[in-house]
Amino acid sequence: MSRITAARVIVTSPGRNFVTLKIETAEGLHGVGDATLNGRELAVASYLTDHVIPCLIGRDAHRIEDIWQFLYKGAYWRGGPVGMTAIAAVDMALWDIKGKAAGLPVYQLLGGACRDGVTVYGHANGETIDDTIAEALKYKALGYKAIRLQTGVPGLPSTYGVSRDKMFYEPADNDLPTENVWSTPKYLNHIPNLFAAAREALGWDVHLLHDVHHRLTPIEAGRLGKDLEPYRLFWMEDATPAENQEAFRLIRQHTTTPLAVGEIFSNVWNCKDLIQNQLIDYIRATVLHAGGISHMRRIAALADLYQVRTGCHGATDLSPVTMAAALHFDMSIPNFGLQEYMRHTAETDEVFPHGYSFEDGYLHPGDAPGLGVDIDEARAALYPYRRSYLPVNRLEDGTMFNW
Numbered sequence: 001m002s003r004i005t006a007a008r009v010i011v012t013s014p015g016r017n018f019v020t021l022k023i024e025t026a027e028g029l030h031g032v033g034d035a036t037l038n039g040r041e042l043a044v045a046s047y048l049t050d051h052v053i054p055c056l057i058g059r060d061a062h063r064i065e066d067i068w069q070f071l072y073k074g075a076y077w078r079g080g081p082v083g084m085t086a087i088a089a090v091d092m093a094l095w096d097i098k099g100k101a102a103g104l105p106v107y108q109l110l111g112g113a114c115r116d117g118v119t120v121y122g123h124a125n126g127e128t129i130d131d132t133i134a135e136a137l138k139y140k141a142l143g144y145k146a147i148r149l150q151t152g153v154p155g156l157p158s159t160y161g162v163s164r165d166k167m168f169y170e171p172a173d174n175d176l177p178t179e180n181v182w183s184t185p186k187y188l189n190h191i192p193n194l195f196a197a198a199r200e201a202l203g204w205d206v207h208l209l210h211d212v213h214h215r216l217t218p219i220e221a222g223r224l225g226k227d228l229e230p231y232r233l234f235w236m237e238d239a240t241p242a243e244n245q246e247a248f249r250l251i252r253q254h255t256t257t258p259l260a261v262g263e264i265f266s267n268v269w270n271c272k273d274l275i276q277n278q279l280i281d282y283i284r285a286t287v288l289h290a291g292g293i294s295h296m297r298r299i300a301a302l303a304d305l306y307q308v309r310t311g312c313h314g315a316t317d318l319s320p321v322t323m324a325a326a327l328h329f330d331m332s333i334p335n336f337g338l339q340e341y342m343r344h345t346a347e348t349d350e351v352f353p354h355g356y357s358f359e360d361g362y363l364h365p366g367d368a369p370g371l372g373v374d375i376d377e378a379r380a381a382l383y384p385y386r387r388s389y390l391p392v393n394r395l396e397d398g399t400m401f402n403w
Ligand code: GCO
Pocket: 038, 171, 211, 213, 263, 313, 314, 315, 316, 317, 340, 390
């Protein structure tokens, strides 16, 4: 028994907003969990403070699964991004406490290491194809084994994935949503040129990835996948919105380009049909938005039965707490595929001191007991919350579209 004596939510904005849950026990241990839901941060903060924390006080911090079930089933209104992010924060914090109590890094409690390090991919973004390739060459020189390529589309004023701050791509850029303009034909004409040029410049011994960011219909996605087949992508991500999981069958029928999806999924039910029908190759759900380490282990176990591998989301709006938790998870599962890694700013790294480290294209969670990450509350207090939204997207004729 390790009694939970206190828990609180810390909101900080060292360049961008992060929501962190800190849980304390009677033994003097504490654990941290990430609760950041980009653009809807305070909804999760309130869900935790007003509805979850009162139920945690007095419980045994070691009963991780029982607390998970209590919060999931006990809400009656199950699932959804706000609720599942809140549960994830509790789950991460409790694994952190258990690791500290045992004196072991969390991956050891999850069955031990299945690999020596976690292969990650970086983001090469640029206004033009040449700019994107110049960025990609920098990642290659840093030792990255896999690189995601995004580029501006001629004729469109802005495009998803292209930013001013190269290493720290940050889409939540305004206190009210910025409006972007989109044209599918312009995009579809341009992207194969990017990958043709990329193979010329980067060669074939580096994995290349691309994020469509939910912008195509299934038949358009089938066509893009087919057009990209000569360049052997590691994956094509979020080719079409996935509310209708059946949509991926159509894409699959038309292309052998591997498919990845799931960064906005909240639970196993969002990907059950995609996995069981082998309609995807990589599941991108992650410990933060899909119920924590405990629930991600269920998703990965289901995926493993169908030769689907993981490709956890790891953008900068997931705090270093999530990055640490994701790495322990990635180390411990048999069907790990690839981990996204967008570096945080120096200010963020100072607020969240952490033991994970990058070397030669791999991340390692380190061997400190627990998750190996913490929050410096004094530093966090220097950066108050700032309202900030993701952009929205309209077609050239003004119709609201997917961002
Ligand atoms: C990715 C993502 C992100 C999201 C962001 C939204 O593949 O990394 O698409 O960049 O847009 O996480 O908050």
